[in-house]
Each structure stands twice: as C-alpha cells, then as structure tokens.
Amino acid sequence: MTTISVGMLGCGTVGSGVLTLLNRGDNQISESLGVHFNIKKIAVKHPDKKRGLNITKDLSFTGEIENVINDPSIQIVIEVMGTLDQAYKAIQQAITNGKSVITANKELIALKGPQLTKLAHDYHVDLYYEASVAGGIPILRVLNESLITDQITGLTGIVNGTSNFVLSAMKTDHSSYEESLKQAQSLGYAEANPIKDIEGIDAAYKLSILSQLAFGHSINLKQLKRKGIEGVTSNDINGAEVLGLTIKPAVIARQKDHELFTLVGPVAVYKQNPLANVNGVENSVLVTSTALGTTSYSGPGAGSEPTANSVMSDLLAVTKHILLEQIGTSFNKTTDDIGESSLMNLPLTYFLTLNSFTGDEAKISPENYEFLKQVVKVNHAYFCVTKLLTKEQKNELTSALANGVTEVHFYPILK
Amino acid sequence: MTTISVGMLGCGTVGSGVLTLLNRGDNQISESLGVHFNIKKIAVKHPDKKRGLNITKDLSFTGEIENVINDPSIQIVIEVMGTLDQAYKAIQQAITNGKSVITANKELIALKGPQLTKLAHDYHVDLYYEASVAGGIPILRVLNESLITDQITGLTGIVNGTSNFVLSAMKTDHSSYEESLKQAQSLGYAEANPIKDIEGIDAAYKLSILSQLAFGHSINLKQLKRKGIEGVTSNDINGAEVLGLTIKPAVIARQKDHELFTLVGPVAVYKQNPLANVNGVENSVLVTSTALGTTSYSGPGAGSEPTANSVMSDLLAVTKHILLEQIGTSFNKTTDDIGESSLMNLPLTYFLTLNSFTGDEAKISPENYEFLKQVVKVNHAYFCVTKLLTKEQKNELTSALANGVTEVHFYPILK
Known part of the structure; x- marks a missing residue:
C-alpha cells in the first residue's frame, strides 16, 4: 500500500465534500489503486473553529498556507479556498516546490490558466481543474482525452446555474426577474451579491477554461463583450414561448479558420435544441467536432458533492501519474495563435x-x-x-x- | 519518436474510419504523444479487393487473421470485423500472444466481456471497447474513470439508433411502423434484416456492457426479458402525445441492495425527461449516482467516424500505457455477486x-x-x-x- 500525502487549502463547501468522499471511498480506492490518502494538513482562516465534519480520521488544521505548500512530505495540494491573488501565489509556490495541484478555482484558471499550465509543465508536475467548470460533469476530461484525435469546431453551453435557475423560474412560474432572483437566493442558488452570476462574469470564466482545452486558446476576458440576464423581461420570456423559443443564458465559442467567435449572454433556443430542456441549476455543454458531430454532456453545475467528485477524479488522475512516475501530463497545453471576435459580428x-x-x-x-x-x-x-x-x-x-x-x-x- | 505497430482485423465501415482518422491525425499524434502508428497488417476476407481509401500510406492486406495475431512485432490489435466466434478466438489468441486489444464488437463484449477481461488481466495486456456502446459518446470511459469514487445506482438510456429513428419518425411524420422502418432502411439506418435492432437484442448487448462497468455485473442475456418496438402502434404514439408522453426504446438498470432491476423495451417518457428529446439515430445515457445525482451523455450512436473516433480514443489510451510500461489497466474488472430481476417486478x-x-x-x-x-x-x-x-x-x-x-x-x- 502506497501512502500519498495531500494538503488542502480551504475547507468550505467543496473542501468538506472532498473530505466526505475521501472518507467514504477509502476502502474502494485502497482496493483498486493500492493507495491510501493521508490528508496531512488543511490551511484555513480559523484553524480552531469547530467543524461539523463527519469524518472518522483526525485532521490537522493550520492557519498558515505556507505550512501546507512548503511541507516537503506533501505531494499533492488541493486548492479550494477560491480567492484569486492569494490562490495564484500559493499555487505558484506549490508548483515550484514540486507539488502537483488540483484546483476548483475557475476565476484563477480563466485568468491565469496558461501561465500556471506552463509553470506546471516546466516543473514537471500535474495541474488539474475539472471542478472549475460545470461541477459534476467531466467535461474537461472529455475535451482533453476522448476528443484528442478529433477537431473541435464549436462549443455551446449553459454553465451558470444561477442564471439558468432565474430564467427557468421566470418561464415556469410566470414570475418577474426580481421575484425569481429572490427565490434563487432563498434556495441558496444565488449569493446575496449575485453580480458575478447574473452579469455573466462567472460564465465568461468558464467559457475561457473550456476554450483553453477545446481550442488551445485562453479568451481575453477584458475584451470579451458579455451580456447578463438582468435585462430579460417577462415580456421577452412570454414572447419567446409564443414563438416556440426559450430564453437561456448561454456561452458560445465557434472556431472559423483562425478566428474564435464568442458570445456570453442570453439567447433564444428552439424547442428541439437539447439546451431548451436544461432547467433550474443544471448545466449542459454541447460540443461540435469534425468526427463526432454534436455530443452533449449534462449534469449538476454546482453543489458540494458533485464539485468534490470532480476534485476526486483529478486526485485519482494525479495519483495514477505519481504511481507511474509520469507526473507532468496536465490538461492540454494552450497555444495562442488564434484571433478573437464577437459572435454578433457574424x-x-x-x-x-x-x-x-x-x-x-x-x-x-x-x-x-x-x-x-x-x-x-x-x-x-x-x-x-x-x-x-x-x-x-x-x-x-x-x-x-x-x-x-x-x-x-x-x-x-x-x- | 516511438513507433507502435498495429494490426487490424476487418476493414469495413469502422475500419476505414479508423484509417481515415489515423491518417488525418498523424501529425497531431506525433507532436503531442511522440508516437507514430505503423498499421502493419490488415486481415480481410478479400485482400486483393480494390478499396476506395483516401490514405497516403501503403497498406498491407492479408487474407489470414493469423498473420496479424501471430505477428510478434504487432503490439496492438484492433478488431472491427464484428463476428462472434471468430472474433472471440482471434482476440483470445492475440491476448495470449501478449497483444493489447481494442474492439468495437458489442455482441462479443456483452457475451464474453468478463472472460476476456480476466484473460487480459492474466496476460497483463489492455482490453478496451469504447466503440461497442453508443459509438461517439465516451460513456464507458466516463463510467470507468470519472465516476470511480462515486456509486452508480441507475442507468437509463436510448442506445439503439434504429429503434429510436423508427419511433421518432412515427411520431413526427405520423407514419406507420412499417413505413418508418422502410424509411430507416432507405436511409441506411436499418439493415435489410433489422431483427437485432427492433427486437431489442442490440440494446440488450449494450445494457450488459454498460452494466459491467457501472455495477461490475454482466447481465444474463438468456434470462433477460426484453421487448422490441415492433408492437408499437400509431395509436400508442398518438395517445402518448395526447397525455404529454413520448414512446422511446429504452434500456434501464437500477441497483437496489444486491439486486439489479433491468428493462429493455419501449417506455413512455414525460416531456421534461431529457430522453424525450433524443430523436432520430441519436443515443443518450442518463447515469444516476450518489455524489452527482443525474448526469447525461448524448451523441451519435453509430456511423463510421464517430465509432472510429472511439476506437482512436482507446488506441491512444493503450498507447499511453505502452509508453508508461503500464499495460494491463483495462476497463473495470467485473464481480458477480449481484442478483438480477426484471424492472417490471417493481x-x-x-x-x-x-x-x-x-x-x-x-x-x-x-x-x-x-x-x-x-x-x-x-x-x-x-x-x-x-x-x-x-x-x-x-x-x-x-x-x-x-x-x-x-x-x-x-x-x-x-x-
């Protein structure tokens, strides 16, 4: 039995989910991989806080991120604290210390993905981030592995559960935008300050990550024109329904020659399009490629266990590489010889x-x-x-x- | 640059597709994996037949399967000839000769999957068969890898394109079963003798393969009660529509304690179920699991390039294992301590x-x-x-x- 020492940065919703799944799957992982995970240290803001974790093992909390990323015995760092600058610094340090990193931080990967990918490549460590897009759907792995011999030409997705919940509720309950948003907040599907979700910022991050893997291109988020859902009226929703359409919060990227045409914003979807039936907080991504035509992947976009499950998938992928002494095969490299334009220019x-x-x-x-x-x-x-x-x-x-x-x-x- | 020698058994629709994709992806594969594939020998019935393959390389055809499976320089055998007994013997021989095997043969894997998996395990070679279920959807890889830490509790799918096309056409065109089947035949979606498709035999094979990976259980196809679509009338289709239902050809497996409840046959699906909108020859599989809830995977179920693309994914997976000297990590092992019963008993x-x-x-x-x-x-x-x-x-x-x-x-x- 090999022991793999793991450190964790953050222990909120996703972090607790990871600990729960690790605890639950311990025997199965030992049996099938011959590996035992030792969660060595967890860096949190308040290490002495009482946490309601239903875990049989003793856990060691620390208030210092450095205690995790500089611990020479730790081989894999899981970053689930979700800030930008602090996480960027910590992950850079962990990588230069020779540790493989798994992160669920979409903002970080959207903005600094290519830099971190390059750094991981230079230091021969793994960098995985399946949980950063569409929580429970293994879409990054699919893009990265199964489509390697295929040429992806387009992506269309619903990747923000909050926006999709609000527009779905407006349609189903005939409620106003404001009422639907309040409902989303009371159900925990929208934050008190939901600006990143409803203005399409979160969706743009995810489109950038998807685009890094599908087209080897990180989207320039400063130049990207995006539209939120806050301008969608009940009149729009009802009118769309009259004409057999449903308004959905979409992200789109289409490659034509050396140009990537993108859109982040609400679109009108015909009934027969699979996205028309993706409701509530569900996420879905349609991938168009040369060999396959259109394939689609749907599932929960967020939530503690689905997101944690993606972190676990990454953890097992990295672990296999460690066992094979083949660290350094992270998700696709990015290449930046592609132009960018708004889909609305077509x-x-x-x-x-x-x-x-x-x-x-x-x-x-x-x-x-x-x-x-x-x-x-x-x-x-x-x-x-x-x-x-x-x-x-x-x-x-x-x-x-x-x-x-x-x-x-x-x-x-x-x- | 490492050269991997590959042999192929059969060169029909799928085989030609594999050659096309290999030819098209040659440079990208060399660049990203540092590997060049040498298609050493292809065994076909008529080696002298003129084939309209648009391939730049010289290909060596042979009339003898033995020339492929006994060639010591061949490391990987791709079986796309699609018979049962002959393929079983050939694959057994290839495995005992130390070769890894990729097959698209669903009948073979459905009936002999556990035996071949065990043999591959004993001889430390890989056995992959992504193309055997739902051609273009990487569903087996998803079941096998991304859900490893999760517990799958149920599967529901539309996995036979012919049946789905016929029932879709009956609904959309208000045509009879006979007319729709004729249309499917004229479009090449149904064979002259479509019995395996319309009687649910093909779907049952696929359910067995899915079940091997999802539950570690190979279904006893002799005892499985299945129903075809030949009894579905226009009256049924129209009546369903009146009540907001769509009749779809489904496969279902649900695990409850140590019992697997299965169904192969037409079901009535409510509009909001994603399967209601899977039309024509498209395939779709919904997976229910403890951590994720329900995720769905849809795409083309058949066709030369989609199926060939799945073979290619397997080829790259096996190749990575060869490069890592880590051959022998085929799809999940099967364990058979589970009972079987018809879903209709619930x-x-x-x-x-x-x-x-x-x-x-x-x-x-x-x-x-x-x-x-x-x-x-x-x-x-x-x-x-x-x-x-x-x-x-x-x-x-x-x-x-x-x-x-x-x-x-x-x-x-x-x-």
Whole structure:
C-alpha cells in the first residue's frame, strides 16, 4: 500500500465534500489503486473553529498556507479556498516546490490558466481543474482525452446555474426577474451579491477554461463583450414561448479558420435544441467536432458533492501519474495563435421583442413593417427574424423598430 | 519518436474510419504523444479487393487473421470485423500472444466481456471497447474513470439508433411502423434484416456492457426479458402525445441492495425527461449516482467516424500505457455477486392503450371503470396510471381492460 500525502487549502463547501468522499471511498480506492490518502494538513482562516465534519480520521488544521505548500512530505495540494491573488501565489509556490495541484478555482484558471499550465509543465508536475467548470460533469476530461484525435469546431453551453435557475423560474412560474432572483437566493442558488452570476462574469470564466482545452486558446476576458440576464423581461420570456423559443443564458465559442467567435449572454433556443430542456441549476455543454458531430454532456453545475467528485477524479488522475512516475501530463497545453471576435459580428438570426409596445403598429414605419412581414414571423410585440442578418442590418432594424419610443431586446437564435 | 505497430482485423465501415482518422491525425499524434502508428497488417476476407481509401500510406492486406495475431512485432490489435466466434478466438489468441486489444464488437463484449477481461488481466495486456456502446459518446470511459469514487445506482438510456429513428419518425411524420422502418432502411439506418435492432437484442448487448462497468455485473442475456418496438402502434404514439408522453426504446438498470432491476423495451417518457428529446439515430445515457445525482451523455450512436473516433480514443489510451510500461489497466474488472430481476417486478406507473378500442366504454366492466377513474387520466382509449401498480395489479388491470375483445399495450412511465 502506497501512502500519498495531500494538503488542502480551504475547507468550505467543496473542501468538506472532498473530505466526505475521501472518507467514504477509502476502502474502494485502497482496493483498486493500492493507495491510501493521508490528508496531512488543511490551511484555513480559523484553524480552531469547530467543524461539523463527519469524518472518522483526525485532521490537522493550520492557519498558515505556507505550512501546507512548503511541507516537503506533501505531494499533492488541493486548492479550494477560491480567492484569486492569494490562490495564484500559493499555487505558484506549490508548483515550484514540486507539488502537483488540483484546483476548483475557475476565476484563477480563466485568468491565469496558461501561465500556471506552463509553470506546471516546466516543473514537471500535474495541474488539474475539472471542478472549475460545470461541477459534476467531466467535461474537461472529455475535451482533453476522448476528443484528442478529433477537431473541435464549436462549443455551446449553459454553465451558470444561477442564471439558468432565474430564467427557468421566470418561464415556469410566470414570475418577474426580481421575484425569481429572490427565490434563487432563498434556495441558496444565488449569493446575496449575485453580480458575478447574473452579469455573466462567472460564465465568461468558464467559457475561457473550456476554450483553453477545446481550442488551445485562453479568451481575453477584458475584451470579451458579455451580456447578463438582468435585462430579460417577462415580456421577452412570454414572447419567446409564443414563438416556440426559450430564453437561456448561454456561452458560445465557434472556431472559423483562425478566428474564435464568442458570445456570453442570453439567447433564444428552439424547442428541439437539447439546451431548451436544461432547467433550474443544471448545466449542459454541447460540443461540435469534425468526427463526432454534436455530443452533449449534462449534469449538476454546482453543489458540494458533485464539485468534490470532480476534485476526486483529478486526485485519482494525479495519483495514477505519481504511481507511474509520469507526473507532468496536465490538461492540454494552450497555444495562442488564434484571433478573437464577437459572435454578433457574424450574420445571425434573431428573436426581437418590443418592450412597452402598445400594439400600435404605426410605431413601426411602413417600410420596416413591409420588410418584417417578408422575413419574420410577426406576433404583436414579438418578432422572429429567421433570415440571417448582418450586424449592421440588425442594428438598423432594432433602431427602426424602437423608433425612439420603445425598447428593443434582441436575442440570437439557436436552432 | 516511438513507433507502435498495429494490426487490424476487418476493414469495413469502422475500419476505414479508423484509417481515415489515423491518417488525418498523424501529425497531431506525433507532436503531442511522440508516437507514430505503423498499421502493419490488415486481415480481410478479400485482400486483393480494390478499396476506395483516401490514405497516403501503403497498406498491407492479408487474407489470414493469423498473420496479424501471430505477428510478434504487432503490439496492438484492433478488431472491427464484428463476428462472434471468430472474433472471440482471434482476440483470445492475440491476448495470449501478449497483444493489447481494442474492439468495437458489442455482441462479443456483452457475451464474453468478463472472460476476456480476466484473460487480459492474466496476460497483463489492455482490453478496451469504447466503440461497442453508443459509438461517439465516451460513456464507458466516463463510467470507468470519472465516476470511480462515486456509486452508480441507475442507468437509463436510448442506445439503439434504429429503434429510436423508427419511433421518432412515427411520431413526427405520423407514419406507420412499417413505413418508418422502410424509411430507416432507405436511409441506411436499418439493415435489410433489422431483427437485432427492433427486437431489442442490440440494446440488450449494450445494457450488459454498460452494466459491467457501472455495477461490475454482466447481465444474463438468456434470462433477460426484453421487448422490441415492433408492437408499437400509431395509436400508442398518438395517445402518448395526447397525455404529454413520448414512446422511446429504452434500456434501464437500477441497483437496489444486491439486486439489479433491468428493462429493455419501449417506455413512455414525460416531456421534461431529457430522453424525450433524443430523436432520430441519436443515443443518450442518463447515469444516476450518489455524489452527482443525474448526469447525461448524448451523441451519435453509430456511423463510421464517430465509432472510429472511439476506437482512436482507446488506441491512444493503450498507447499511453505502452509508453508508461503500464499495460494491463483495462476497463473495470467485473464481480458477480449481484442478483438480477426484471424492472417490471417493481411497482411502476404505466401508460396503457386499448388498441382496436371503439370508444364503447361498456367493454370495460363497471367496477374496473370506477377503479380507473380513481387512479388514471381517462382519455378515450388512452390511460395514464399515475399510481404505482404492482406487477399483479398491472396484469389484473390489463386483462380486465382487454376483456377478451381488445388488445392492451402497456408502457412503464419515466418521469
């Protein structure tokens, strides 16, 4: 029996989940891998705090991160404390100390993934982060391993459970955006300050991580145009339903030649698209590739055990590498010879709504109405433009429709 | 650069796909793994036949399987010829000759999986068969690797593209079973003799393979009660639609204590279940586990490139093991201390249809009609029993409804 010494940074929801799963799976892991994990030290802010962990083993808590990352006996560091700067420093140090690292920190990987990947490569250690995207779905492993001989051309996903819960509730319960958000908060699906979720920041992080693995390209988050869900009205939701569409918070990346076209924001999805039926806090990612066509992966996007299970998968992957003396085969390397552009620069079809529309068609100029009748399904205040519109045509149409007196919302359509 | 010598048995649809992908991915594989694959020999029935392969390399065909499996320089054998007895013998011989084996042969793995796994284990070689279930979806790898620390409790899937295409077409085009099957045949989705697909034999093989990995249990296919789709009528399809249900060809396995409850046959699926939207030849598997809850995996179930891509994934997995001198870590071992029973032995809810029903309620005895009104939605000839019925109650109800003059079809309901 080989003993692998593990250190942990943080012991919140995910950390406790990891300890629970390690405790529960101890015998099975020993049997199948011949390995026993020794959780040597756990760095937390308050080491003396009483924790309600249902663990049979003694655990050693410390207030100092350095006690974990500088302990020469620790081979693997699990980072689940979830800050940016502090985690970045700690992980850099752990890697240069020769330790493999597993992290669930999406912000960190989205922003510093390529740098950390390079560092891990230079120091011949592993860096895994399956838990950073879509908690319970092994999507990174699938992108990294099973699709290695295939060429990925596009990704479309629902990767933010909070946003998806809010829009799902608005549709199912016919409630307002504010009511649905409150419900999400009371159920623990949204934080008190939900800005990262509803403004698409969290989703953008995840798109960047997915893109690192799928296209070898880390998205420039500063330049990325993203849209949150806070502008989605009940009128939009209901109008979409009338036309057989569902509004969903999406992330999209499509590669065309050497350009990656991206979108983070709400889209209108046709019923037959699998994403239309991904509801509540569920996550789903559709992958389009040359050999396979479209495959889809769905499951819980967050939660203590699903996320912890992804950390455990990483832990076992790293452990196998240690046993094989083959450390240093982390997730794909990234290469950055690819341009970036908004998906909205491509011709798209759109679902448009006129908010505060009174039903008075005179607000739309006759020419535009004639145009609309030719290319769209018109249903009172809802318009479904089923012909591809260039960015310019779309802008022209929306300003003509608004005509100074109404607000036009537009959603790219996913078939 | 390491050269790995590969032999292939068979060169039909899947085999040609493998050669195409190997040819296309050659540079990327060399770059990322430092490996070059040498396809040394391909055993086929007619080695002199002209093949329209768009491959730059010279290929060496042979009429003798022995020339491949007994060639000492060949390290990996890919079996894509798809027979049972001949493939079993050839693979056994290849394994005892110390070669790792990749197969797409579902019949073989369903029936002889545990024996071959044991043999591969004894001879310290790899045995992989990702392509045998759900062509393009890496479901076996997911079951085997990512869920290792998790406990799988249930599997529900649509794993036969032909059956799913036929039932989808019956619903969408309002065509008969016969018309839909003919359409499937003309599109190449069903064979001239489609018995293995429509009678659920192919689906049962796949359930057995999934079950070997998910529960460590190979299903006794001789005792398994399965139902095909040939009895599904337009009346059933339409009636289901009226009640918000879709009839789908399913495989189900649920573990309860030490018993595995299985079903292979058509079921009625509620709209909100992800399987309701899996249409045409697409495959999908829902996995229920302790840590994750339900995750789902969907994609093309067949086709040259998707299936070949799964073979390629296996080839790279085996190659990594060869590079690491760590051959012998094939998919999970199977253990057989688990009982088997039909899912129909558990209380279930049912969708019932009365075929050749004339609308004359008098055919149902008054007592039964009273009973029905209490537990079901009655809609002419369609009944949705939303209360759990034991097997006995279900039998009693169906024979009472039939009353000697009509045919009752019943479908377990999936929520």
